[in-house]
Amino acid sequence: MNAPIVIDSVAALRAQVRDWRQAGLKVAMVPTMGALHDGHISLVRIALEQAERCLVSIFVNPTQFAPTEDLDKYPRQLARDLDQLRGAGAHLAFTPGVSEMYPSGFASKISVGGPSRGLETDFRPSFFDGVATVVAKLFLQAAPDCAVFGEKDYQQLCVVRQLCRDLDLPVEIIGAPTVRDTHGLAMSSRNAYLGEAELDIARKLNLVLRRTAAALSAGADEATATEDAAKALVSAGFQKVDYVAARASVTLGPWQRGHDGRLLAATWLGTTRLIDNVEIPSA
Amino acid sequence: MNAPIVIDSVAALRAQVRDWRQAGLKVAMVPTMGALHDGHISLVRIALEQAERCLVSIFVNPTQFAPTEDLDKYPRQLARDLDQLRGAGAHLAFTPGVSEMYPSGFASKISVGGPSRGLETDFRPSFFDGVATVVAKLFLQAAPDCAVFGEKDYQQLCVVRQLCRDLDLPVEIIGAPTVRDTHGLAMSSRNAYLGEAELDIARKLNLVLRRTAAALSAGADEATATEDAAKALVSAGFQKVDYVAARASVTLGPWQRGHDGRLLAATWLGTTRLIDNVEIPSA
Numbered sequence: 001m002n003a004p005i006v007i008d009s010v011a012a013l014r015a016q017v018r019d020w021r022q023a024g025l026k027v028a029m030v031p032t033m034g035a036l037h038d039g040h041i042s043l044v045r046i047a048l049e050q051a052e053r054c055l056v057s058i059f060v061n062p063t064q065f066a067p068t069e070d071l072d073k074y075p076r077q078l079a080r081d082l083d084q085l086r087g088a089g090a091h092l093a094f095t096p097g098v099s100e101m102y103p104s105g106f107a108s109k110i111s112v113g114g115p116s117r118g119l120e121t122d123f124r125p126s127f128f129d130g131v132a133t134v135v136a137k138l139f140l141q142a143a144p145d146c147a148v149f150g151e152k153d154y155q156q157l158c159v160v161r162q163l164c165r166d167l168d169l170p171v172e173i174i175g176a177p178t179v180r181d182t183h184g185l186a187m188s189s190r191n192a193y194l195g196e197a198e199l200d201i202a203r204k205l206n207l208v209l210r211r212t213a214a215a216l217s218a219g220a221d222e223a224t225a226t227e228d229a230a231k232a233l234v235s236a237g238f239q240k241v242d243y244v245a246a247r248a249s250v251t252l253g254p255w256q257r258g259h260d261g262r263l264l265a266a267t268w269l270g271t272t273r274l275i276d277n278v279e280i281p282s283a
Numbered sequence: 284m285n286a287p288i289v290i291d292s293v294a295a296l297r298a299q300v301r302d303w304r305q306a307g308l309k310v311a312m313v314p315t316m317g318a319l320h321d322g323h324i325s326l327v328r329i330a331l332e333q334a335e336r337c338l339v340s341i342f343v344n345p346t347q348f349a350p351t352e353d354l355d356k357y358p359r360q361l362a363r364d365l366d367q368l369r370g371a372g373a374h375l376a377f378t379p380g381v382s383e384m385y386p387s388g389f390a391s392k393i394s395v396g397g398p399s400r401g402l403e404t405d406f407r408p409s410f411f412d413g414v415a416t417v418v419a420k421l422f423l424q425a426a427p428d429c430a431v432f433g434e435k436d437y438q439q440l441c442v443v444r445q446l447c448r449d450l451d452l453p454v455e456i457i458g459a460p461t462v463r464d465t466h467g468l469a470m471s472s473r474n475a476y477l478g479e480a481e482l483d484i485a486r487k488l489n490l491v492l493r494r495t496a497a498a499l500s501a502g503a504d505e506a507t508a509t510e511d512a513a514k515a516l517v518s519a520g521f522q523k524v525d526y527v528a529a530r531a532s533v534t535l536g537p538w539q540r541g542h543d544g545r546l547l548a549a550t551w552l553g554t555t556r557l558i559d560n561v562e563i564p565s566a
Contacts, residue, residue, distance in 0.1 A: 010451060105534075107397035108415070108449035113390030132391075133450075140451040166391035167416075168293060168423040251388075 003086045004056070004093045010141045013094050017055070017142055026051035029144035029171075031135060034058040035075040036084045039179040039187035043148040044088040046176050050146050055092040056085055057138050062098060064130030075192050094142065101137065110136055112166065115158035115252040119264055120275075123242045131156055132163050139164075139171050146172035150179075152186050154262055154277040158252050178276075180206065186276045193272040201237035202269055208232045209278045212244070213263045217281045222246055222255070226263075233267050242266035242273070246280060258282060286369045287339070287376045293424045296377050300338070300425055309334035312427035312454075314418060317341040318358035319367045322462040322470035326431045327371040329459050333429050338375040339368055340421050345381060347413030358475050377425065384420065393419050395449065398441035398535040402547055403558070406525045414439055415446045422447075422454050429455040433462075435469050437545055437560040441535050461559075463489065469559045476555040484520035485552055488559050491515045495527070496546045496563045505529055505538070509546075516550050525549035525556070529563060541565060 007013050020027055028051035030043045040056075047054040058081055065071035078095065085093055109129050116128040139147065149157045161173045179187045184206035185199070194202055212229040216222060230241040244265040246255040255261040261280030266273060290296050303310055311334035313326045323339075330337040341364055348354035361378065368376055392412050399411040422430065432440045444456045462470045467489035468482070477485055495512040499505060513524040527548040529538040538544040544563030549556060 014453075103448075105397060105445075106449050108393065108395045108446060110450075111392045111394065113392075114388060137449075137451050140453065143453075162388075163391060165386075166389050166420075167393075168420050170297075170423065 001086050001089050004082065004090045006082065006093045006095060008095045008097060009100060010096070013055075013092075013141055014143070016092060017144070020053050021143075025053050026146075027053045027055060027142075027144045028174075029138070029142055029147040030054065030056045030090070031138050031147065031149070032056060032058055033060045033074065033189065034081050035077060035189035035192065036081045037179075037187045037189060037191075039150055039152060041084060041088045042179045043150055043176050044085065044090050046174060047146075047148045048089055050148070050174060051144075053092070054090045055094055055142060055144065056090045057094040057096075057142070059094075059096055059101060059134070059138075061101070061130060061134040063102070063133060064127050066124060066126065069124075070190075073193075075189055094138075101134065109133055110163065110167070112159050112163050114162045115155060115250075116162075117252070119155050119243060119245060119247070119252065120266065123266065128156070128159050132159060135160055136163060136167065136169065139169050144171055146174055148174045148176050150176050151277070152178040152188065153275070154264060155252060158250065184210075186274075188274065190272055190274065194269060198269045198272070202274055204236040205233065205238075205265065205267060205274060205276050206278070208236065209244075209263050209265055209276055213261075213278045213280045216246055216255075216257075216261070216263065219257075222257075229263075229265070233265070238267040238269055240268040242268070249279070255280065284369050284372050287365065287373045289365065289376045289378060291378045291380060292383060293379065296338075296375075296424055297426070299375060300427070303336050304426075308336050309429075310336045310338060310425075310427045311457075312421070312425055312430040313337065313339045313373075314421050314430060314432070315339060315341055316343045316357065316472065317364050318360060318472035318475065319364045320462075320470045320472065320474075322433055322435060324367060324371045325462045326433055326459050327368065327373050329457060330429075330431045331372055333431070333457065334427075336375070337373045338377060338425060338427065339373045340377040340379075340425070342377075342379055342384060342417070342421075344384070344413060344417045346385070346416060347410050349407060349409065352407075353473075353476075356476075358472055377421075384417065392416055393446065393450070395442050395446050397445045398438060398533075399445075400535070402438050402526060402528060402530070402535065403549065406549065411439070411442050415442060418443055419446060419450065419452065422452050427454055429457055431457045431459050433459050434560070435461040435471065436558070437547060438535060441533065444533075467493075469557075471557065473555055473557065477552060481552045481555070485557055487519040488516065488521075488548065488550060488557060489561070491519065492527075492546050492548055492559055492561045496544075496561045499529055499538075499540075499544070499546065500564045502540075505540075512546075512548070516548070521550040521552055523551040525551070532562070538563065
């Protein structure tokens with residue numbers, strides 16, 4: 001595979017995408033914060049099934065981190081990321097600096113209501129404002145035909161869909177299944193923070209969620225089942241559970257038995273916060 | 284002149300603009316709330332100097348009105364508007380309904396900081412969120428090359444420029460000089476609310492602003508000059524003055540003598556709120 005073109009300015013990005021479009025090529029985008037793993041690579045593969053050209057943005061977006069969060073220690077490994085993108089066949093890596101994305105005087109913010117309410121927002125109040133604003137900017141800079149987001153960040157996927165619908169952003173959003181290790185642990189750049197003993201605990205998260213989702217479909221009481229799940233996570237070794245919650249799968253409003261649902265959770269292992277989610281089968 | 288094409292759906296609008304673009308035609312947009320007057324028509328003329336096709340949106344945007352404001356009585360006169368657009372040579376009138384712009388479930392908002400702080404925002408706290416959100420939507424629906432906004436709504440013009448810069452909206456914003464009657468009164472759809480005696484008073488607004496701007500350039504103390512202007516407006520018959528303020532002309536931050544400045548005012552005549560602004564000559 002050829003190495004991807006690496007571009008760090010919006011002007012050069014627009015020129016390249018314009019060239020592709022004039023050549024009649026469809027363009028798919030995969031927005032990332034780098035520290036790429038097999039989950040990201042699966043998004044690139046899906047992008048390449050949808051379009052002739054795949055562009056991957058790598059930008060650790062400061063506006064979606066709270067002052068107490070891990071912005072500074074978030075893993076950055078551009079050379080390794082570019083190697084992986086070459087292997088996956090991505091055509092372009094867009095690697096803007098902070099001042100290219102947020103020049104001096106930058107002062108705007110996009111807030112998406114609806115699916116951004118509750119869950120992550122209860123614990124990271126500005127997170128989805130930061131995500132929505134940077135995703136809108138990236139879409140307006142790159143003007144892709146479609147973009148692929150992982151279901152791992154399920155609430156984010158719902159928020160991005162709502163963003164595009166509400167602001168008439170002409171980008172088709174494609175959700176991609178979560179990639180897991182053989183023990184069911186969802187791939188995450190933050191797994192790099194975990195030691196071997198913590199990884200053993202982390203691998204219980206998906207198991208507890210799948211068991212709880214099955215119990216909910218089978219008729220278990222929602223409040224009892226989600227409280228039991230939180231207790232099971234603490235017993236398994238998680239220090240703290242931010243939430244385990246059943247929600248409607250598109251709006252993320254209250255889940256109603258018999259309708260499409262999603263069971264979402266956020267938990268802590270030491271100073272590392274892990275999230276995961278599974279479908280609640282409707283029968 | 285041919286009558287403009289009238290389109291009320293986003294899908295049809297996009298199809299028409301795509302056709303124009305494929306034919307190599309440049310497209311200029313003039314966003315309005317209808318009740319068109321000579322000020323709007325001057326924007327259409329400027330648009331037609333910039334581009335081969337001019338599209339005018341007519342949409343009384345509910346999200347920029349506060350519950351106490353004049354949304355219901357705001358003048359609506361589509362047939363007359365279309366006559367005027369035909370006379371001016373506009374090619375397309377986009378006249379979406381509220382449910383086309385804000386379908387059920389709509390939940391997003393854009394907030395622009397910087398120039399939106401103070402002035403209008405002190406009296407209409409949600410106004411520029413409403414403006415920024417609808418302008419971003421209109422731009423993303425229509426995808427014009429450029430858009431023309433009147434300097435009459437000077438703070439709005441600055442906010443729209445900041446919006447496009449911050450969100451990478453690829454639309455060139457063109458500011459157009461305020462059109463005035465022979466007595467200096469700025470054209471405004473809200474002038475329709477005024478009786479003859481009130482019009483006589485309204486015509487003093489621009490006079491007071493020009494006199495004050497000249498005094499400021501000539502070295503008058505800023506606080507004294509703007510307070511005197513507010514008193515002069517009340518003496519002239521205005522019931523209330525929301526603000527008379529000197530600001531830097533691009534950022535709308537504090538004005539510094541010797542730099543480009545703008546003197547902006549908002550006043551009340553009965554239940555009608557009028558705004559105007561003039562340049563503060565730098566020497």
